[in-house]
Amino acid sequence: MHPTLLKQLNLWHNRNKYKEIISTILELPEEGRDYELVCHLGRALNNEDRYNEAIAYFLSVQDEGAADPLWHYRLGYAYYYSGKYEAAVAAFEHALELEPDDQDSQMLLNWSRNAVNKEALGSDSADQIRGEKREVNDEELAPFKLVSHDNGSLSLILSVGSYKSHIFEARADEGFEGNGYDWASLAAVFLDEKMPELVSIINFDPEAGMFAAYTSNQEAMVSFAAAFKEACENDALIGDLFSRAELD
Structure with a gap:
């Protein structure tokens, strides 16, 4: 691939x-699209939710x-988000055979296997199975807030104050104040016990005065944000999790 074109494609991706990536590559004659260009095309199609088209190009x-x-x-990503969960499992298993330490592949392999199991049970709709990619609005997450960054990462922030202050007051004699560090300790327990597949992904x-979590994996962050806020609204659950939090 011409280095100038590669630089432009990466800039657009960031x-x-x-859409600019897709249109530029598709304007090239088919015989002029090498492996790297096709992979850029497939990735862009994935990001535009055009998964079946992405699958076709990847398989080419x-x-x-x-x-x-x-x-x-x-x-595997295209298979997963198009609902082809068994094919996604096979793809992520191959990815991990080649790169065993890839946390993103491991996370999506876990999601894919869970989706296969849920389909077998027939207990969840496709939208529920794919809840990790659900959209959440500001009202649903409040007082937490999702913030997008220019580098493609996503943060979940909370200006600490009165929200759930009684949870932290229960261990005030140990030094907990309900500050941002205490919230991070609570969130770490939540991840360890409720979403262990995200432990190495959410930072x-x-x-x-502020709790902040961040990651470059936007689907993982949306999944974490929705689940953590839901947990926070259950005082019994969040109190139990906080009982195992460690003072920073």
């Missing part, structure tokens, strides 16, 4: 301009992608 370079863990990951960067 700025979430996926299947032989070249066989030894590339990123190809398997992107194909914390609190300050005294």
